Amino acid sequence: MNVHSPYVAAAPFVSVVIPVHNGARWLGETLVSLYTQSLLNFEVILVDDASTDALRAVLDVHTDERLRVFHLPNNVGVSAARNHGIDQARGKYIAFCDADDLCNPLRLERQWFFLESEPDIGMCGSAFTCFDTQDRDIVIHPQSDIHIRKAMMHGNCFGLSTVMVKASLLKTYRFDVSLKVSEDYELWSRMIAAGVHVANMPTSLVRYRLHQQQASRYKAAELDQISRRVRALYCARLLGDEDFLQRIVAFPSHRFNLDQAAQRVMERVRRDSEFVARDFRFLLAWLYQQQPDHNIGAWWRWTQIQASLGLNLDRTYRLNTALLAFAPEAISRRYFDLLLKLKY
Template sequence: MKNPKVSVIMPVYNAEKYLKDAIESILNQTFLNFELLIINDGSTDKSRTIIESYNDPRIRLLNNKENSGLAKVRNRGIDEAKAEYIAWLDADDISHPLRLEKQVKLLDEHPEIGICGTWVKTIGTKRNHKWRYPTNPDFIRCRMLFDDPLATSSVMLRKELLVEDNQYFDLNYPPAEDYDLWERLSYCCKITNIPKILTFYRLHENQTSKMNALQQKSSVWNVQERQIKRLNILYSDNEKQIHRKIGAWQFDESKYFVSLANLWLLKLQKTNSEKHVYPEPAFTNVLAERWFFVCRGATGLGRITWSMYWNSPLRKHSEFYKHIYLFAKCIIKWES
């Protein structure tokens, strides 16, 4: 492929168990003008043999003699990619046949969008979980303060975003280098997700995020901390722990936790109203979403949680059905 529209970059390291499914999910795309750039990162299993068994001109194989790590492999893929758009797919995940077609269409029609992900469905050890990522670009940028609203195996982006500003995966953020990159790029372009399940994300015991969980938590916090510093907020140890838990969707069923979470979220809101770091009303809507889930995780406290939820100014920025849902959950505990 001399002039492909899309370069699909697939890093591979000892992925023989799932590799064939990943490769064929790209070869079977309805969109045809792509190259599949597979980088074999020093695999010691049968991965290279599996790749070389395909006789398809759209496949381009690069072999690393030794394992260099995911971030370096992805960066090599950026440099080697020939196309206008770069799409990512890990060797244990699967793309829906319409994925590339849908994403190319969106990027072609919306030049203001620089990065496009999709909704995701899990396969493997925990099947059929649906990850409905946000689609509003302002909301996505604001949510970066708490977590990564993109699945890397679903992402397609404009190559020029990376090479013109020298934006690469930072080796200092493993294995959250993708979260770090998306957050940096959110200041350069708009980001969206197609609200359709076009990516299938495999959950299994040997994936990088599980094997390096502690390192990932540290890197995730580093991305979040630099955003808090942009707000010029001095945070306490308690506030740090509250933010990390809220960001990881971990909520304690205690009055103390709910109270501290409310104070921290309101502090973020107040500071942003003064500093104008994040766009409104998206930022307050993100805070309100987290506030709802904090309280949902504490419905066992009954009337205490309901009273704290209702008395917080953030409640005013949640949808009415959430009020009804939370009240019903709390009243059941209250009466029991």
């Protein structure tokens, strides 16, 4: 199979999906980084999410026979826009790229070849380089499936613009259109919990642009809250208890029973040596945070549950959480929120 096959066959090797809303400023650079790929047989699916800037002018300049543009009449949000791009994709694999990031010239070829060579792997990402006026840090996530599966219990292990996935998987697993942030973390965690094997390549294949438009206090706060919920749901999925998961999804209509949650954790740990109780400590802390009452009784039960799971608590932690039991409700919840960030 010739990597340098003619441009855009009826079934390209890879479809690159780019959602964009008022992203004309850097889109031209992004497209150039794709047009110069060593792998030629691919298509770019650009979904214009009702932009009102100079996007069309940029597209008039950066034309290419591999570019397919879809203009949405209304702004539907990044998740729905990506899903629309997935629906239009014709490639065996779908790669993602944001409209302000840059791809290494070898990115598509290396990831395509890796997935072709490893048929059991359904999705792969890579390391990436952060940059503004110059290159900054290189971010390298865990690489093997087993290490990623565990690390996802603590946070997202994939840079969105580094990901390439089997298209057949994305016909089943879609981005959650209700999410404005962490939609990628939510999708990857759902796929991994369902048994999809994944990997990360150690080489930096993408340059991730840092700019002021990404810095929003509201967005950062929203990202923090939603990513915690996604993290908790991923941990719950790993417990293998669908009924328990559905009760978490139904929050806040259901009052969680921490004892039942702890019991499910112990059952999971006993039947699978892959996990230890500490792996699920965040899930229990998140469930405790959702409890309607943070009083002395709730705190005592919370510490007893952790002790029963063999989760040794240091003196400072015990003192801090004990203070919560006597603090006003608003202060208690804010303080526990801080502890959740620092301790878990």
